[in-house]
Amino acid sequence: MVHLNAPAIQVEARNQGNGAGQAPSDNAGNLSNKFPVAKGARVMLTTNLWQPAGLVNGAQGAVYDIAWNAGATPREDPPAVIMVDFDKYDGPSFLTKIVPVLPVTRDFLVGNETCARTQFPLIVSFAITVHKCQSLTKDQIVTDLATRDFQAGISYVAVSRVTTLQGLLLEAPFDRQSLYNHTPTEGL
Structure with missing residues (x-):
């Protein structure tokens, strides 16, 4: 503030x-x-x-x-x-x-x-949790996908709130494994 x-x-x-x-x-x-x-x-x-x-x-x-x-x-x-x-x-x-x-x-x-x-x-509300933004659509968001999801689908919810890819800013590099709550199936 x-x-x-x-x-x-x-x-x-x-x-x-x-x-x-x-x-x-x-x-x-x-x-x-x-x-x-x-x-x-x-x-x-x-x-x-x-x-x-x-x-x-x-x-x-x-x-x-x-x-x-x-x-x-x-x-x-x-x-x-x-x-x-x-x-x-x-x-x-x-x-x-x-x-x-x-x-x-x-x-x-x-x-x-x-x-x-x-x-x-x-x-x-300069910043909000992923849970609070579930029904929102935003022009721009900043999110961190580097930490492992504690709940299945939480990263998807975070990135799907933004209207364009240009409006998405990832705060840190991330490993694809952090997006899975379990072992991914073969071929992913």
């Missing part, structure tokens, strides 16, 4: 209930306890906001602006809204396709304790 030359803030969740602050995001409705953000930062939506318009879990975009309520102190108070320019937003717009993302609240359990977390349904 340093390359953005923009001030960054740490957006902290509002947690309620014993143990809520220690709960991982996957137990708290995909809401992070905290995440850094700045204008221009790449972010990913962690929930379905509006499926017909392309605002789905995994949708990516860039932060256009961050706004606070009147009278709020940006160094102390959380933002009221994060404005995001989503890559594939397909909903109505007026002049621009900037989408306001508001905090959401999710209820969850920690043991027998009912807890709640209020946070923006966003995470920073």
Whole structure:
């Protein structure tokens, strides 16, 4: 995020209930306890906001602006809204396709304790895992095929996300054996 030359803030969740602050995001409705953000930062939506318009879990975009309520102190108070320019937003717009993302609240359990977390349904996404990119199509990707696949087909998923061979950058040389999860058949 340093390359953005923009001030960054740490957006902290509002947690309620014993143990809520220690709960991982996957137990708290995909809401992070905290995440850094700045204008221009790449972010990913962690929930379905509006499926017909392309605002789905995994949708990516860039932060256009961050706004606070009147009278709020940006160094102390959380933002009221994060404005995001989503890559594939397909909903109505007026002049621009900037989408306001508001905090959401999710209820969850920690043991027998009912807890709640209020946070923006966003995470920073300058890079993502192969699993998270499974339904995406990208113009450019950088991937590393040098390490052995821990799951059959994971390298295929990685390279098949890119639209052209020119958009594929392999981070390191690789041995064809690293692509196999088992011994290849004769003739390969």
